[in-house]
Each structure stands twice: as structure tokens, then as C-alpha cells.
Amino acid sequence: MNLDSFLLMRHEMVLTIITLMVLIADLSFNEEKKIKVIWLATALFAINTIIGFLPNISGNLFGNMYKNTDLQWTMKNILNLGVLVVLLQSVEWLKSADNKYKISEFYLLVFSTLIGMQFMISSGSFLMLYLGLELATIPMAALAAYDRYRHHSAEAGIKLILSAAMSSAVLLLGITLIYGTTGSTYFDVVALKYANIPLQTLAFIFFFSGMAFKISLVPFHLWTADVYEGAPVNVTSYLSVISKGASAFILIIVLFTVFNSISMIWKPLLYIISVLTMTIGNLFAIRQQNMKRFLAFSSIAQAGFILLGIIGASSIGMTSVVYFVFVYIFSNLGAFGVVSVIYYKTQKENMDDYNGLYHTNPKLSLIMMLALFSLAGIPPVAGYFGKFFLFTAAASSGYYWLVFIAVLNATISLYYYLLVVKAMFINKSETPIAYFKTDVPAKIALSICVLGIFFIGFFSIIYQYLESISFGI
Amino acid sequence: MNTGIPIEYFLVTATLMFFAGVYGFVTRKNLITMLMSVELMLNAVNINFLVFNRYLFPGQLEGHFFSLFVIAVAAAEAAVAIALIINIYRNFQSIDVEKTDEMKF
Numbered sequence: 001m002n003l004d005s006f007l008l009m010r011h012e013m014v015l016t017i018i019t020l021m022v023l024i025a026d027l028s029f030n031e032e033k034k035i036k037v038i039w040l041a042t043a044l045f046a047i048n049t050i051i052g053f054l055p056n057i058s059g060n061l062f063g064n065m066y067k068n069t070d071l072q073w074t075m076k077n078i079l080n081l082g083v084l085v086v087l088l089q090s091v092e093w094l095k096s097a098d099n100k101y102k103i104s105e106f107y108l109l110v111f112s113t114l115i116g117m118q119f120m121i122s123s124g125s126f127l128m129l130y131l132g133l134e135l136a137t138i139p140m141a142a143l144a145a146y147d148r149y150r151h152h153s154a155e156a157g158i159k160l161i162l163s164a165a166m167s168s169a170v171l172l173l174g175i176t177l178i179y180g181t182t183g184s185t186y187f188d189v190v191a192l193k194y195a196n197i198p199l200q201t202l203a204f205i206f207f208f209s210g211m212a213f214k215i216s217l218v219p220f221h222l223w224t225a226d227v228y229e230g231a232p233v234n235v236t237s238y239l240s241v242i243s244k245g246a247s248a249f250i251l252i253i254v255l256f257t258v259f260n261s262i263s264m265i266w267k268p269l270l271y272i273i274s275v276l277t278m279t280i281g282n283l284f285a286i287r288q289q290n291m292k293r294f295l296a297f298s299s300i301a302q303a304g305f306i307l308l309g310i311i312g313a314s315s316i317g318m319t320s321v322v323y324f325v326f327v328y329i330f331s332n333l334g335a336f337g338v339v340s341v342i343y344y345k346t347q348k349e350n351m352d353d354y355n356g357l358y359h360t361n362p363k364l365s366l367i368m369m370l371a372l373f374s375l376a377g378i379p380p381v382a383g384y385f386g387k388f389f390l391f392t393a394a395a396s397s398g399y400y401w402l403v404f405i406a407v408l409n410a411t412i413s414l415y416y417y418l419l420v421v422k423a424m425f426i427n428k429s430e431t432p433i434a435y436f437k438t439d440v441p442a443k444i445a446l447s448i449c450v451l452g453i454f455f456i457g458f459f460s461i462i463y464q465y466l467e468s469i470s471f472g473i
Numbered sequence: 474m475n476t477g478i479p480i481e482y483f484l485v486t487a488t489l490m491f492f493a494g495v496y497g498f499v500t501r502k503n504l505i506t507m508l509m510s511v512e513l514m515l516n517a518v519n520i521n522f523l524v525f526n527r528y529l530f531p532g533q534l535e536g537h538f539f540s541l542f543v544i545a546v547a548a549a550e551a552a553v554a555i556a557l558i559i560n561i562y563r564n565f566q567s568i569d570v571e572k573t574d575e576m577k578f
Binding site: 126127130131134138139141142145148149151152154155156157158159161162165166169170172173175176177179180183184185225226229230 | 491494498504507508511514515517518521522525526529530533535536538539542543546549550553554556557558560561564565573575576
């Protein structure tokens with residue numbers, strides 16, 4: 001190993017340097033200048049995103065503990081793009097008087113969780129996976145409790161850290177049993193020795209439960225709604241999109257590379273969990289009035305759709321999952337962007353408050369409508385293609401009933417997404433949210449989302465590229 | 474390599490510890506006790522790692538390394554969790570989980 005091979009970890013290295021730079025800047029700026037950290041961090045992160053797109057090198061580091069191929073590289077770039085949008089959306093929020101003294105904390109915590117996710121995606125052994133997962137989770141709890149004098153936020157933080165600690169203990173029990181039965185924690189060695197024997201099946205189930213907590217699949221989803229509602233809006237959007245996307249990525253990689261020899265065990269498991277996740281997520285979403293809680297349940301349902309792509313265990317499945325997450329990042333961030341802009345201007349986040357929004361703020365309502373259409377999967381926008389490919393992947397492996405249930409669920413989800421659209425465009429209100437000007441960074445973020453929602457679906461080159469780097473079992 | 478105590482003794486102890494932790498986590502109402510239960514679970518996992526390494530794969534060190542990392546991460550986790558519990562105490566004047574129920578279905 002020479003110094004050049006560290007370039008393999010370019011994403012993580014650059015991000016670490018940026019984190020340190022933000023820390024030093026925070027220490028050296030005096031009180032009045034603290035606000036400049038916002039611009040520094042956002043600009044540095046934009047540079048990092050661009051650096052990520054430079055041509056990559058594939059290879060292994062640290063004796064196969066760290067792996068980098070085109071697939072991992074692309075996943076990290078997708079996450080970087082999403083985080084850039086989140087950072088742009090949170091500029092106005094961070095400028096408010098309450099947050100003045102803790103601006104840089106936000107960036108430090110976000111960057112460290114992102115480093116954790118990137119190590120997790122690149123992991124080649126369970127040790128790296130565990131460390132990445134914890135690095136992505138522990139600062140996240142601090143982020144959720146960012147508005148620490150608000151009761152809801154404090155509550156969200158403690159709920160997140162305790163359930164995450166519990167779930168990672170279960171995950172670790174799975175890893176110990178995997179280690180005990182195979183004698184290694186490296187993915188490639190474990191994959192060779194994995195077979196359908198009871199103890200290894202048990203180990204897999206423990207491991208899967210731990211991962212399912214992170215993606216909030218149904219029997220393990222109870223923390224999601226509370227944490228999403230309590231955390232500040234921008235943190236919620238980060239949690240629901242980036243964190244969930246990263247966990248979905250690593251889950252599909254691990255299932256396809258390590259546990260491929262017991263696919264006959266995890267396929268029925270995923271089948272049941274997928275049906276439960278879609279259905280329960282949708283049914284609970286219908287009765288929500290708070291927009292953040294509503295989007296939380298809708299994101300649980302979307303996780304159920306992601307499983308549809310995994311269950312096929314084909315390279316089409318992996319392509320469709322990565323593609324779906326890519327589209328989902330833009331659609332969900334579009335919706336959360338509008339919610340956050342409205343919340344920080346007016347402190348309103350209930351669905352009733354959105355009545356008559358179209359007459360006062362037509363552009364915001366249109367963006368919200370597009371984002372919700374994309375989440376629901378209505379044809380012209382990219383979300384349709386995302387869902388379509390997921391369904392194709394499941395159907396091409398013969399899961400027709402599952403696709404049928406998923407289509408039914410997509411119809412149910414259309415109902416509650418349209419409730420919001422109806423509130424904005426049709427419902428009358430005595431006191432609609434007054435007209436206001438959206439600030440520039442949020443405008444840029446929303447424009448990126450709209451561009452993503454429209455154009456990802458039409459550029460087939462993106463899908464073809466993802467297909468060329470994906471693999472099946 | 475045989476030290477006299479059969480491996481089953483350790484594994485049974487670890488399993489008991491783990492599920493005692495699960496039981497404590499589910500039934501206790503005090504946030505600090507819940508955190509202690511999680512630590513108990515993590516320690517049980519550590520015993521598992523060490524025992525598997527010592528008895529089944531004595532030639533290598535992966536299990537030992539893993540348990541070292543688990544200890545370090547558990548410390549970080551406890552630090553953040555206790556900070557958040559103090560924050561809960563300042564907001565609610567209590568660290569009873571029943572009090573932190575402002576958000577429900």
C-alpha cells in the first residue's frame with residue numbers, strides 16, 4: 001500500500017478535511033462573523049460534490065476492509081448531491097437568532113454522519129459496516145435534538161439514540177453469531193462459508209433486524225414518526241432521505257454479496273416485510289395532519305417499495321433500487337423543502353394551514369404538487385419511472401402478487417398525496433398563508449429538486465449507466 | 474488451548490446477559506436504566522466475540538479487535554445518550570419515559 005492508494009478514499013478524505021476546516025473556522029471567527037460559517041461550509045461542500053464526480057479508481061484498501069467500485073462511487077455521489085440540497089435548504093433556518101451560536105455544530109454533525117455513511121457503503125467487512133453505521137447514527141441523535149429547548153426536539157433525540165443503540169446491539173449479536181459460525185468478519189470470506197444451517201439463519205435474522213431499524217421497515221418503524229416530527233424540518237429531511245438511502249444501499253450490497261447463498265431465506269422474509277411496510281405506512285399516513293408526520297409515514301411506505309427491487313435479486317433490481325433512491329432524494333427533498341420554507345416563515349406545519357396556498361404562493365404550491373406527484377408515481381415525472389422499474393424488477397422474477405399489492409398501495413398513496421394537493425388548490429381558507437418571498441438558497445435548492453424530478457426520468461443515460469455498474473446474485 | 478471451562482458456560486452467560494438487557498430495556502421506565510440495559514447487551518456481545526475467538530479461532534485476532542471497537546463505540550454512544558438525557562431532564566424535570574410522550578400516534 002502506498003500513498004496513492006489513499007486516493008481511493010477520496011470522498012471520505014475530502015469530507016474529513018472539510019469537517020476540520022469548518023471546525024477551525026468556527027474556533028477562529030468571533031461572534032459577529034460566525035454567520036460566515038454557513039457560506040464557507042456550503043461552498044466547501046459544493047466543491048466536494050464536484051470533486052466526487054471526477055473519474056474514479058476502483059480497488060480495495062486495508063486488506064479488503066474498504067472496497068470501492070463504480071457502484072459505491074455512484075452511490076456516494078448521489079448522497080453528496082442530496083446533502084448539498086439539504087444544506088442549501090437549511091441556510092435560512094441557521095441564520096435565525098436561536099441558532100446563531102451553534103451554526104457550525106450543524107455542519108460538523110451532518111458531515112460526520114455523511115462520512116459514516118460513506119464508509120458504511122464502502123465497507124468490505126462487518127467491522128467497517130458497524131463503525132460506519134454508528135458514526136452515521138450517534139451524531140444523528142444530536143442533530144435530532146438540535147433545537148434543544150423545544151420539548152419535541154429533545155424527545156426526538158432521546159428516542160432516536162435509545163432505539164438506535166438497541167437496534168445496533170441486536171445487529172451486533174447477529175454479527176457475533178456470523179463470526180462464530182464462519183470465523184471471519186470479512187464479506188468475501190463470510191460469503192463463501194454461509195449456508196442454510198439454523199444458527200446462521202438466526203444470525204442473519206438478527207443482522208437483518210438491526211438493519212431494518214435504520215431503514216424503518218415495518219415491525220421496526222415505531223421510532224420513525226416521532227423522531228421525524230420532533231426533529232427540526234431540515235434535519236428530518238436529511239434523516240428521511242440521505243440516512244434512509246444510505247442504509248438501503250448497504251442493505252442491498254450486503255444481501256447480494258454476503259447472504260446470496262441463503263437468498264431462499266431472505267426472499268420470503270422480504271416479501272412479508274415489504275407488504276407490511278407498504279400497507280401500514282400508507283394506512284397510517286392517511287390519518288396524519290402534521291405535514292412532517294405525514295411525510296414520515298409516506299417515507300416508510302416508500303421503503304416498502306424499495307424492498308420490491310431487492311427481492312428480485314437481479315441486476316435489474318439493484319439498478320432500480322439505486323435509481324429509485326436517486327429520484328426519491330429529489331422528490332422528497334422538494335416536498336420537505338416547501339414544508340421547511342413555509343414553517344420557518346409562518347411556523348405552520350399542519351395540512352389545514354395549507355388551504356388556499358395556491359392563491360397566495362402559486363410557485364411553492366406547484367413545486368409541492370410536482371414533488372408529491374413524483375412520490376406517488378404519476379407518469380410525466382421521474383417518480384413514475386422509479387416505481388415502474390421497481391415493479392419491473394419484481395415482476396421479472398415472478399413476484400406478480402407482490403407487484404399487484406404494490407400497485408394497490410401506490411393507489412392508496414395517491415389518495416393521501418392528493419389530499420395535500422386538494423388542500424392547496426381547491427380548499428378555501430379564511431386566513432391563507434400570506435404571500436412571502438422565498439430566500440435565494442432555498443430557491444436554488446428547490447430548483448435543483450424540480451430539475452431532478454423532471455429530467456432524471458427523461459435522461460435514459462442515467463438508467464443505462466446505473467445498469468452497467470449493477471450486479472445481481 | 475482448553476482452559477478447563479467449556480465454551481457453553483460462556484455462551485449461556487452471554488445469552489442470559491443479552492436477554493436480561495432486552496428485558497430491562499423493554500420494562501424499565503427510567504432513561505438511565507434503559508441506557509444501562511443497552512450497555513449490558515453490548516457487553517454480552519463482547520463476551521460472545523471474545524469466547525468465539527479464544528475457543529474456536531485461536532489463531533487470529535478479529536474477535537478481539539471487534540470487541541475493542543464495540544467498547545469504544547459504546548462509550549461514545551453513552552456519552553451522547555447521557556447528554557441527551559440531561560437535556561430531557563432540563564426540559565421535562567424528569568427522566569421517566571412516561572413523561573416524554575408529547576408525540577404519539
